[in-house]
Amino acid sequence: MGYEPLVQQNPLRVLNMGRENNQLGLVMARAGLGKTALLVQIALDAILRGKRVIHINIGESIEKTKSWYDDILQLILQEHSVAKPHELIDMVARHRMIMTFKIAAFTRSRLEERLNDLVLQDIFRPNCLIIDGFDFESNGREALEDVKNLMESMNMQAWFSARCHREDNRVSPAGVPAPCHEIDDLFDMIILLKPEKNATIQLDIIRNYGEQVTGEKGLLLDPTTMMVKES
């Protein structure tokens, strides 16, 4: 598609993404550190690699979710020159679908129904799901296993976001904070966003497709643009 340079230059290449379909990823942070910004960059990277993404946002509007993509895409276009920016914007629109749910309206069975609607009618065949706003505090291990099974049966990758709290000190042996400290084994990739003293936000890659990462090349989020950068 001619976007290989964009894909190759993406600092996210450090992650072992796109190796396998049925893997589960997790982005964790306290409120306001840039979970959605990171998820959207992961989604855009998948789209540039020719994948189709469904962005599920629980508790947010279509409009807001869409503007995340528009903003980040603009930033990418500012940094990298692309021959026909309109074609890229168009391509992204065609490879992305947004599904928003009221918090109470989101269930696994409904998600499965919706995905089947899309796949059976050949409207949209997603390779990757972004699930933003999944309620880890009231959904237990079973609910997540359920979603994992669904991803496996539909041959998809899924990325979750989870919010942790400053006052909650529970942590799993691998270093994954609550509310995911008891289910961290279900994820193949875990990124923790940590605020640093110099106002940047460090990407602490706790697990990278099974491998424990020893800080070779660190990544951070630029605090003004929320774009991933090499540190």
Add this chain to the structure above:
Amino acid sequence: MKKDLKKVRNIGISAHIDSGKTTLTERVLFYTRRIHAIHEVRGKDGVGATMDSMELEKERGITIQSAATYCSWKDCDINIIDTPGHVDFTIEVERALRVLDGAVLILCSVGGVQSQSITVNRQMTRYKVPRIAFINKCDRTGANPFRVTQQLRDKLDLNAVMIQLPIGLESDLKGMVDLVAMKAVYFDGDQGEEVRIEEIPADLRDEAEAKREELLDAVSMFSDELMEAMLEEAEIPESMIHEAIRRGTLSLELTPVMIGSAYKNKGIQLLLDAVNAYLPCPTDVENTALDLDKEEAEVVVSNNPDDPLVALAFKLEDGRYGQLTYIRTYQGTIQKGETIVNTRTGKKAKVGRLVRMHANDMEEIEGAGSGDIVALFGIDCASGDTFCSNDINWSMSSMHVPAPVISLAIKPVDNKAQINMSKALNRFTKEDPTFKTFVDHETSETIISGMGELHLEVYIERMKREYKAEVEIGAPQVAYRETITQRADFDYTHKKQTGGSGQYGRVAGFIEPLEEGEYEFNDAIVGGAIPREFISSCDKGFQKSMAKGVLTGAQITGVKITINDGSFHAVDSSDVAFQLAAIGGFKQGYGKAAPVIMEPIMKVAVEGPSEFQGAVMGSLNQRRGVIIGTFEEGNYTVVEAEMPLAEMFGYSTTLRSLTQGKAEFTMEFATYKQVPKGVADELIKTFEAQKKDA
């Protein structure tokens, strides 16, 4: 003739189609004693609601034009603009919003926030209109004002806070609890004209207390005194709460939510009280104009009735007594007999009759101070024009006018219809900037164009009814456009030698895509290769070429043309010769510049029960749509998509049969996009065939 501007309200009433705004306006007029009987929209008495003055509106039960009307409630003068609810008429809504200071957003207690409410809300946000929400139809089965309030927060992103609590719901609706005064309010009499205030019923006491706490919490951030009083747990005076709500509303950070049922005559008086108490007066809102003498520098209008006049003509109507121009004054005073200047045309006009409008009736007045909405007779202008006193030259900022996306050929059935039709078209194009008309010289058909199928349909109906002009209608046509995608050079010589004086002109340069704008001409000729006087001939020739594209005959847009060389002949070069050379040059360059066809893309929102989501998405997908996203709440779902307009003809029928009539859709113009290859080939083929036939 000095009026206290603090006691003036210019408000609009807007909502989704069929939420009952006209019914509500009717009640407002009744309670303020402007009318003496209530007529229902689809009433059995055959009179129809007062605001729906056009016959067509009465028949269809929808309001097409926004009639302005005036009434007074307690000590305030209220000008009401009744705005249409259908999305095809959004220019009317937007124009009305431009002149309003505040608005009442009506929602159906069953349907809740529907797609049109979202559009209207977005428009209100764009024009920074403070609003009160009124949840109507609380007497209907399935009414749930609490759910609607939550939707206002979720879907419209408004800080919606209920200031009332219903007493009973559905057919049981008795009245409401006023959470500020902490009293129960009932409406007695045949038409609810007697307001009875009582203690809150015991069973609602606790709920009312809880809701009042919520209300106070929400509004306390707008008033330090209130915050303090709450902290000290002191008795809180009502006026303090009103003031806090007002501040929140004016800053657009709070939307008070009221409830009632216009049809059952419940809650309207309280709504009027709230309009007086919470919505802004003309001086609360800052409006800006552009000073035409200072390169359109922005100036803030003063609202001072003693300053020079600035008034905006926002609506024209062809009344029984000639052209009626609705104006809103922003500063100064308009007086009968004065001379005013139309700053767009520079023409002076004398103010003849000045009236205050009440739907179809009117009241003669001598003058009107700033902040008022009145109508003028016999002034020739287009809507959107600004009128000023002699000494200033300002223009109210131009309004956002979208380009038409759909067109139809119409043919009058006989000679009489021909004359009436041109009268009607002349009127409509003045009234509505989104409605355009022209004669296609090749087919000598009259083409009308506008913002949607319904938009054009309504005008055709009006032609029939108001002007007795019967017309035959062609199939609707999408307004395609052509543009180029790469730079190309041209070098063209026009030469003709047929006895007498010949023609000679050579034009060379290049054309390239223009990101923004439709056409740009750049003269880069040096050394007089083309004499000065023929440069504009070239420009003219290029512009002529832009009218009809080579691929499908559609208008060409987004082209920048630079000329950098040429040659001429002392005797044989002429205006015509260079125009023809430019046309030839354009053709040469255009072919090499990879021209493409563009089509209008509409933003479509389909809403209905969740069970049909799959079917709806399938139907959109089949029509070359790109689904942007879905929203689900309970058993209700919205699908948003970008659809080519060409694929949307007859979609309402498809949707109805697909969803047993339970889903509905709205659409509005979004952008122009390149047509996919397959479709483009088809369009070109059709165009070629047409050319052969002609």
